[in-house]
Amino acid sequence: MKNQDTMQDKEQMKSLEDIFEAKIARDEKIEPKDWMPEKYRKTHIRQISQHAHSEIVGMLPEGNWISRAPSLRRKVALLAKVQDEAGHGLYLYSACETLGISREELYDQLHSGKAKYSSIFNYPTLTWADIGAIGWLVDGAAIINQVPLCSTSFGPYARAMVRVCKEESFHQRQGYEIMMTLCNGTQEQKDMAQDALDRWWWPALMMLGPTDDESTHTEQSMKWKLKRKTNDELRQQFIDQTVPQADILGLKVPDEDLQYNTETGHYDFGEIDWEEFWQVVKGHGMCNKERISARKNAWDEGEWVRDAALAYADKQADKEVKEAV
Numbered sequence: 001m002k003n004q005d006t007m008q009d010k011e012q013m014k015s016l017e018d019i020f021e022a023k024i025a026r027d028e029k030i031e032p033k034d035w036m037p038e039k040y041r042k043t044h045i046r047q048i049s050q051h052a053h054s055e056i057v058g059m060l061p062e063g064n065w066i067s068r069a070p071s072l073r074r075k076v077a078l079l080a081k082v083q084d085e086a087g088h089g090l091y092l093y094s095a096c097e098t099l100g101i102s103r104e105e106l107y108d109q110l111h112s113g114k115a116k117y118s119s120i121f122n123y124p125t126l127t128w129a130d131i132g133a134i135g136w137l138v139d140g141a142a143i144i145n146q147v148p149l150c151s152t153s154f155g156p157y158a159r160a161m162v163r164v165c166k167e168e169s170f171h172q173r174q175g176y177e178i179m180m181t182l183c184n185g186t187q188e189q190k191d192m193a194q195d196a197l198d199r200w201w202w203p204a205l206m207m208l209g210p211t212d213d214e215s216t217h218t219e220q221s222m223k224w225k226l227k228r229k230t231n232d233e234l235r236q237q238f239i240d241q242t243v244p245q246a247d248i249l250g251l252k253v254p255d256e257d258l259q260y261n262t263e264t265g266h267y268d269f270g271e272i273d274w275e276e277f278w279q280v281v282k283g284h285g286m287c288n289k290e291r292i293s294a295r296k297n298a299w300d301e302g303e304w305v306r307d308a309a310l311a312y313a314d315k316q317a318d319k320e321v322k323e324a325v
């Protein structure tokens with residue numbers, strides 16, 4: 001009897017898996033209440049939460065410059081951008097919660113170091129030109145990464161990405177405009193822009209992830225249409241798109257091996273220092289400790305706000321019950 005039960009369970013599981021796979025093949029969305037393999041759920045929690053953490057940690061290096069922006073117009077634009085990143089974090093945490101994990105657990109994973117976020121945010125913002133370079137390069141790389149995610153298979157993630165991508169385009173443009181203004185300014189301003197490009201170029205390339213042969217998750221993620229392009233394809237696309245923009249600015253990309261290849265129609269580029277990438281991922285970047293402690297403080301100092309909001313919600317619920325009686 002037991003054997004028969006197990007057989008039935010197996011058959012049932014197989015047909016659920018078939019329905020799931022067929023949906024993915026037809027490019028239909030998987031929704032939170034649909035059956036999904038446990039590995040699909042876990043992989044999505046990992047990727048969406050990593051993305052959400054990157055959005056809110058990404059607020060820190062730029063938030064650092066809000067009070068020092070050189071004009072009211074720049075301050076307003078930067079403030080709006082940093083607020084957008086908070087919004088992206090909130091959409092993505094909400095999308096992640098639909099997979100059965102709580103916001104508290106997600107924050108806990110970030111604070112304990114169990115969950116990762118984009119390594120680029122562990123670099124410091126030393127001058128105002130860094131704000132231009134981040135918008136241009138970091139948000140630029142984020143767009144390349146995220147546009148394919150608008151058609152990813154998990155519904156809540158795909159829908160969140162549509163709005164996120166629209167806002168990222170604004171971020172990229174405001175960054176490029178800062179660079180353009182600096183490059184049309186004094187020699188000192190142009191030098192500042194070049195210095196920012198020198199420091200942010202390589203970390204921006206690393207942001208698109210390890211090379212395909214080193215990336216452990218790529219194959220499965222491509223199969224589930226969680227990922228639609230490989231890291232190397234995305235990196236090449238970013239380079240091909242960004243080098244001509246540097247030319248317009250009159251800046252030099254800090255790579256001696258960079259050269260347009262007429263045969264392939266793409267830019268060939270130099271060796272990326274992956275050792276630096278892994279050091280930063282492992283927590284040894286310049287600002288890893290500072291970023292995590294800023295996030296922890298925000299969580300601890302916000303406790304009274306969360307408590308007050310819950311107490312208010314309870315009071316309102318009580319009032320509604322009394323009024324109903």
Ligand SMILES: [Fe+2]
Binds near residue numbers: 055084085088164168
């Ligand atoms: Fe964002």
Ligand SMILES: [Fe+2]
Binds near residue numbers: 085139167168171
């Ligand atoms: Fe952004």
